[in-house]
Amino acid sequence: MNNISEYVHQTANLIDLPINPEYHEGVIYNLEKIAELAKLITEFPLDDKIEIAPVFDPSFEPEATQKFQ
Template sequence: MNNQEIDIDEYIEQISLLLNLEIKDEYRNEMIADFEKLISIAKIVNNCPLPEEIEIAPVFEP
Protein backbone atom coordinates (compact mmCIF):
# COMPACT_ATOMS: atom_id res chain seq x y z
CA MET A 1 0.00 0.00 0.00
CA ASN A 2 3.00 2.26 -0.31
CA ASN A 3 3.13 3.27 3.36
CA GLN A 4 -0.49 4.39 3.40
CA GLU A 5 -2.38 3.82 6.61
CA ILE A 6 -5.88 2.43 6.39
CA ASP A 7 -8.72 3.61 8.61
CA ILE A 8 -10.03 0.12 9.27
CA ASP A 9 -13.21 1.28 10.98
CA GLU A 10 -14.07 3.51 8.01
CA TYR A 11 -13.21 0.68 5.59
CA ILE A 12 -15.58 -1.69 7.40
CA GLU A 13 -18.29 0.95 7.37
CA GLN A 14 -17.91 1.64 3.65
CA ILE A 15 -17.70 -2.00 2.61
CA SER A 16 -20.76 -2.87 4.69
CA LEU A 17 -22.68 -0.13 2.89
CA LEU A 18 -21.53 -1.39 -0.50
CA LEU A 19 -22.52 -4.95 0.35
CA ASN A 20 -25.72 -3.89 2.10
CA LEU A 21 -24.51 -5.87 5.10
CA GLU A 22 -25.45 -4.91 8.63
CA ILE A 23 -22.55 -5.30 11.04
CA LYS A 24 -23.54 -5.33 14.67
CA ASP A 25 -21.56 -3.10 17.01
CA GLU A 26 -20.59 -6.05 19.20
CA TYR A 27 -18.63 -7.57 16.27
CA ARG A 28 -16.94 -4.40 15.04
CA ASN A 29 -13.99 -4.50 17.48
CA GLU A 30 -13.26 -8.12 16.60
CA MET A 31 -13.36 -7.29 12.89
CA ILE A 32 -10.95 -4.39 13.40
CA ALA A 33 -8.56 -6.68 15.32
CA ASP A 34 -8.75 -9.29 12.54
CA PHE A 35 -8.01 -6.68 9.86
CA GLU A 36 -5.04 -5.40 11.88
CA LYS A 37 -3.66 -8.96 12.03
CA LEU A 38 -4.19 -9.43 8.29
CA ILE A 39 -2.43 -6.14 7.54
CA SER A 40 0.58 -7.10 9.68
CA ILE A 41 0.83 -10.49 7.92
CA ALA A 42 0.50 -8.85 4.50
CA LYS A 43 3.32 -6.43 5.35
CA ILE A 44 5.62 -9.36 6.16
CA VAL A 45 4.76 -11.12 2.90
CA ASN A 46 5.08 -7.94 0.81
CA ASN A 47 8.48 -7.13 2.34
CA CYS A 48 9.91 -10.55 1.53
CA PRO A 49 12.40 -10.13 -1.32
CA LEU A 50 12.15 -12.57 -4.21
CA PRO A 51 15.02 -13.46 -6.54
CA GLU A 52 14.72 -12.15 -10.09
CA GLU A 53 14.93 -15.66 -11.58
CA ILE A 54 11.64 -16.77 -10.00
CA GLU A 55 8.91 -17.16 -12.61
CA ILE A 56 5.19 -16.89 -12.09
CA ALA A 57 3.42 -20.25 -12.28
CA PRO A 58 0.77 -20.23 -15.01
CA VAL A 59 -1.35 -22.81 -13.15
CA PHE A 60 -1.58 -23.47 -9.43
CA GLU A 61 -1.20 -27.16 -8.62
CA PRO A 62 -1.18 -28.10 -4.93
Protein backbone atom coordinates in the same frame (compact mmCIF):
# COMPACT_ATOMS: atom_id res chain seq x y z
CA MET B 1 -4.89 1.10 4.38
CA ASN B 2 -4.77 4.00 6.77
CA ASN B 3 -8.07 3.78 8.64
CA ILE B 4 -9.30 0.23 8.96
CA SER B 5 -12.32 1.24 11.04
CA GLU B 6 -13.50 3.57 8.27
CA TYR B 7 -12.76 0.89 5.67
CA VAL B 8 -14.91 -1.64 7.55
CA HIS B 9 -17.74 0.88 7.88
CA GLN B 10 -17.66 1.97 4.21
CA THR B 11 -17.27 -1.57 2.84
CA ALA B 12 -20.11 -2.91 4.98
CA ASN B 13 -22.34 -0.10 3.71
CA LEU B 14 -21.25 -0.68 0.12
CA ILE B 15 -22.17 -4.37 0.13
CA ASP B 16 -25.13 -3.90 2.47
CA LEU B 17 -23.58 -6.07 5.18
CA PRO B 18 -24.94 -5.36 8.64
CA ILE B 19 -22.33 -5.74 11.39
CA ASN B 20 -23.74 -5.95 14.90
CA PRO B 21 -22.15 -3.37 17.21
CA GLU B 22 -20.88 -6.12 19.53
CA TYR B 23 -18.82 -7.59 16.64
CA HIS B 24 -17.54 -4.31 15.17
CA GLU B 25 -14.36 -4.16 17.30
CA GLY B 26 -13.58 -7.80 16.56
CA VAL B 27 -13.99 -7.29 12.82
CA ILE B 28 -11.61 -4.32 12.93
CA TYR B 29 -9.10 -6.22 15.09
CA ASN B 30 -9.10 -9.22 12.75
CA LEU B 31 -8.73 -7.06 9.65
CA GLU B 32 -5.78 -5.26 11.29
CA LYS B 33 -4.10 -8.63 11.93
CA ILE B 34 -4.81 -9.76 8.36
CA ALA B 35 -3.25 -6.53 7.06
CA GLU B 36 -0.13 -7.13 9.18
CA LEU B 37 0.25 -10.65 7.80
CA ALA B 38 -0.38 -9.50 4.24
CA LYS B 39 2.36 -6.90 4.65
CA LEU B 40 4.85 -9.66 5.51
CA ILE B 41 3.98 -11.43 2.28
CA THR B 42 3.85 -8.43 -0.03
CA GLU B 43 7.14 -7.00 1.28
CA PHE B 44 9.06 -10.31 1.15
CA PRO B 45 12.03 -9.81 -1.18
CA LEU B 46 12.04 -12.06 -4.23
CA ASP B 47 14.86 -12.56 -6.68
CA ASP B 48 14.11 -11.12 -10.14
CA LYS B 49 15.08 -14.49 -11.67
CA ILE B 50 12.28 -16.41 -9.93
CA GLU B 51 9.59 -17.65 -12.29
CA ILE B 52 6.03 -18.64 -11.52
CA ALA B 53 5.43 -22.37 -11.73
CA PRO B 54 2.76 -23.14 -14.35
CA VAL B 55 1.56 -26.16 -12.34
CA PHE B 56 1.93 -26.85 -8.62
CA ASP B 57 3.44 -30.27 -7.96
CA PRO B 58 3.84 -30.97 -4.23
CA SER B 59 6.10 -33.97 -4.94
CA PHE B 60 8.61 -31.87 -6.94
CA GLU B 61 11.95 -31.27 -5.23
CA PRO B 62 14.33 -28.65 -6.64
CA GLU B 63 17.77 -29.85 -7.70
CA ALA B 64 19.42 -28.11 -4.75
CA THR B 65 17.36 -30.23 -2.34
CA GLN B 66 18.00 -33.45 -4.26
CA LYS B 67 21.80 -33.05 -3.96
CA PHE B 68 21.68 -33.36 -0.16
CA GLN B 69 19.86 -36.66 -0.03
